[in-house]
Amino acid sequence: DGGITQSPKYLFRKEGQNVTLSCEQNLNHDAMYWYRQDPGQGLRLIYYSQIVNDFQKGDIAEGYSVSREKKESFPLTVTSAQKNPTAFYLCASSTGTGVIQPQHFGDGTRLSIL
């Protein structure tokens, strides 16, 4: 079955540590997105990529980094510069630009600070 796989489901970060969240899709979608969701909040865009080897900052990119070396994969690194990383992270993908086609979401990664 086609879909988006995020791993791990739960992740704990120590002070000063970088951690990487995985996102893989087998839907053959061109566009991929990373969102952050805090309790009681909507989705805030961290980074998005519309083609391989190209990505753009979203609204809250500071303290995060991404790469898009393969169409199927869009990993997100939460760096030590992100001082408040505790949140639910969602990866999504879509055909085209994602504003006139549906975005398909993974099951999310819940990140906490140790």
Place this chain on the structure above:
Amino acid sequence: QQPVQSPQAVILREGEDAVINCSSSKALYSVHWYRQKHGEAPVFLMILLKGGEQKGHDKISASFNEKKQQSSLYLTASQLSYSGTYFCGTANAGNNRKLIWGLGTSLAVNP
């Protein structure tokens, strides 16, 4: 500019109807509606494009009023499975490469 959703929360009895609104201060290009259950991924419901169209999916439908820059989601004869948080995501006419999401409307359907 983040769209404003109203109401913030709704409690229904099974079989009752509800309307959730999503308003923007900027000209809209498209409006997406998703439902998210606690701790799960958002699930796509429907997309509306500017042009004032209305869409339906089973007992859930939506409209897009271009003049008011507003979309409304209609839930009729609600079922227990409709419970969750409903989010609208909007793309503005001047920046139609990404969605901006509302804060969500929490819907609880009780027996």
